[in-house]
Amino acid sequence: MSFEQLALLQLLPTLFMAGVIWFVQVVHYPLFGDVDQQAFVRYEAHHTTRTTWVVLPPMVAELALAFILALRAPAGQHFLAWTGAALAVAIWLSTFLLQVPCHRRLSQGFEAAIHQRLVRGNWLRTALWTGRVAVALAMVWPG
Numbered sequence: 589m590s591f592e593q594l595a596l597l598q599l600l601p602t603l604f605m606a607g608v609i610w611f612v613q614v615v616h617y618p619l620f621g622d623v624d625q626q627a628f629v630r631y632e633a634h635h636t637t638r639t640t641w642v643v644l645p646p647m648v649a650e651l652a653l654a655f656i657l658a659l660r661a662p663a664g665q666h667f668l669a670w671t672g673a674a675l676a677v678a679i680w681l682s683t684f685l686l687q688v689p690c691h692r693r694l695s696q697g698f699e700a701a702i703h704q705r706l707v708r709g710n711w712l713r714t715a716l717w718t719g720r721v722a723v724a725l726a727m728v729w730p731g
Contacts, residue, residue: 595727598653601646628698672723
């Protein structure tokens with residue numbers, strides 16, 4: 589598969605995940621505070637399981653494609669390709685160092701401070717995925 593084809597293929601999970609993260613940031617995470625306290629632990633468990641099924645496959649595909657592109661980048665595309673790979677790594681680091689610990693705490697019961705940390709910290713992933721979209725589009729944009 590050519591670099592151009594791989595770059596187009598990478599655009600799919602990147603656009604998908606950018607849409608998901610904006611929805612999660614603006615709609616889903618803020619609504620956690622409206623879940624009944626008695627039902628929250630069950631809600632969080634279901635949220636975590638169901639979200640993993642939706643986001644893990646495209647996240648893995650996106651990360652793999654980002655590194656394949658970085659390793660195969662032709663002259664003139666190295667900077668964009670490695671920037672995209674670095675952004676993908678930063679997303680994974682944010683996920684496992686910031687969001688996952690918040691979800692683990694919330695799985696024990698709702699805590700307003702942890703919920704607030706989750707929402708505030710998720711702006712980083714939202715910005716990183718938005719940046720990945722810009723980089724992915726730049727790699728496929730003619731010119």
